[in-house]
Amino acid sequence: MPVPIATPTIEEIREPSKVIGRILTESPSSDVKAQLVKEHFSSSLRDHWHEIPLLNSVDQVEQIRPGTLVRFRCMVQNTYNPEWYVGEYELVNKATGERKRRFSLYADSVESEEGCDVDMSSASSATLERIPLHCISIPFESSWVGEEHEAREEPMTSTEQRSKRSLEEEDVEMADVSGMEEQENKRSCSKSQSEGMNDGEKGAKISDGSFCHSHMNDRIDSKQAAIVKVYDADARESVKVNEIYEVVRHAPSGCLGVYRKRSAGLPALPQLTLRPSQLVNILSNLTHGDEVAAEYLLCHLISRIYHRLHGVPVGKLSLALSGLQPGSAEVSSSSSELLETLRKLLPMVADIKLSIKELCGKSMTSKKDYETDMLHMGKLQVEFPTDVPALVLSQGRSLLRTDIALKLEHKQRTQPMQLSDELLARLRAYLQLARSLDVKMSDDFCKIAEEKFVSARQEQQGVTQETFGLWLTLSRLLAASYGEEEVTSERWEQALQLEGTRKQRSSC
Structure with a gap:
């Protein structure tokens, strides 16, 4: 009873x-x-x-x-x-x-x-x-x-x-x-975190x-x-x-x-002075010791849409990690470990497998029956603007278009870290706050960034306005990951270095 x-x-x-x-x-x-x-x-x-x-x-x-x-x-x-x-x-x-x-x-x-x-x-x-x-x-x-x-x-x-x-x-x-x-390839994890409120809200x-x-x-x-x-x-x-x-x-x-x-209230800004090294180590271990992939994954986890310009979302960073091999028990286990860790860190994680069997056997999109005025559910919601970071995990290069596509470079993995309740609480608070930071770009920085963009466009092929937007987004997210409220030249150079490493891998 x-x-x-x-x-x-x-x-x-x-x-x-x-x-x-x-x-x-x-x-x-x-x-x-x-x-x-x-x-x-x-x-x-x-x-x-x-x-x-x-x-x-x-x-x-x-x-x-x-x-x-x-x-x-x-x-x-x-x-x-x-x-x-x-x-x-x-x-x-x-x-x-x-x-x-x-x-x-x-x-x-x-x-x-x-x-x-x-x-x-x-x-x-x-x-x-x-x-x-x-x-x-x-x-x-x-x-x-x-x-x-x-x-x-x-x-x-x-x-x-x-x-x-x-x-x-x-x-x-x-x-x-x-x-x-967003739809994803082979296997994907989609997440959304709460956006913090200002004190007045x-x-x-x-x-x-x-x-x-x-x-x-x-x-x-x-x-x-x-x-x-x-x-x-x-x-x-x-x-x-x-x-x-x-x-x-x-x-x-x-x-x-x-x-x-x-919506979630925010801790005081002084609490986010340094990136927790534990989180970077955890993400690096989950990506087979690939520190570059760990940096991109961290930026992905704290990314959010802060503006829509003519319907185009600004601030998002969808990420595709390739190099997973279904036949490898180790890699399969690592993929499951990544998914389970994300579930422990984020308020929502959806695991959507996009195999032929899944796509043919289940409805992916929600559809409305206008005769009965009923909504028949699918894995995805109705088509309204929504801020949901999409992470794509696949064996080869994903057919889905993402902001960042990176092939994993398998290195020596360290011993998995034990995630205590206290550590998880700190990491959740860090991700929430880093995602909610309002990172500014000064006029001086914008001038320097524009000059370097013009120079890069003259020296390299394939550098477009879209590339410049990605560099700015990545710089902003790197600054947020360090708890900085303004993008600096150091974060800009760090973003360019990450992009340079990624381009080298894609050309191999």
Whole structure:
């Protein structure tokens, strides 16, 4: 028999429908009702967010008392057409003609009473719009992310009270991931890490959304799904497909709409003064002692899209490592070891095998059935701009186009390093912070870089504007890996040296 969740301390979590009813009844104007509800719950839940049971950590929904507020960590996977609903109406007593105001804001049905008629054409009636979103639990999430959530946010039972943490502590968690958008060759690992928030962005983002009812379908590596309905016009513009949110609803059928975007707070910058040598050694060992490959892999792990220029993503660094031989037990073991290590370091890792059998037997892309308005899942998400670093592992040169293609140079491997929980926590924090650094390029540096680009273009064939963009991206990532907030000539030369070594290998 499931252990019931203990009764929350505040009424906003315990019986949110009553609180909403009071706010709506006391409000004189229908234009401000949703805003008043949002402001009230934003204020009330700010210090009690962790008292709300987390649906992802509950084995059975029966553990939660009906009507209680619950949270759901999810990814927005698809959007539906807007819905129209009656936000306010009147109940008319058949015998006395007495009229009562009723509201269906944050509800899926119209409430009625025995002996009363529903009047939706009265002067106070209001027809409003809301946007349904199809949300699923975070796909391909690494196990340690969920374990940290459960450790930090154990649901309160009737015999055990979990400890509370402040909202600021919550925001340090690395839990943001996105959907897949790139195809890979033979075997690939796709990852997405959370982008950190500035100090001014920390805290809960509260808006109008409604977690209304579960809607299951054929999902890939996903346990739960739901329809989330967004009421606030501003929120409709800010909520995006393939982004991660926490939504709040009634259990088991929702009415309240509170959500916040999941993002990670950053440690102080002085904590990132040097690259951890352990991480470089770990990556070098995973690439058969190839230090050049380890440098590229590190830059790949901290790369992110920070700008899109005319639809072209700027800042990404997709990486293809070739030289893996399926017939070699050692290399096969190394490939699995690399994948397992990435799962320990990153919030999300998806292993997608692109063999002929896999491509012919399973759907790779998600497709929407417009007759049923249902989304049929594939390995990849729907085609929306998404920041997902793609790592391609193959025997020969990959057919997939990547920013960097490098053939591994097998050297002597060292003894595998033992990854303790403490070391993993430090490396995860390092990768998160390095990925989130805003690295600048001074005017003086840009002038020097342009001069060297012009010189290289005169001396070498095949140097294009795209090559120059890659050099700048690599220089920026190398600077971020050292915790530097500005690209220097030293990082520029280091980037050119890496590229020179890579070109020499490709010509052999």
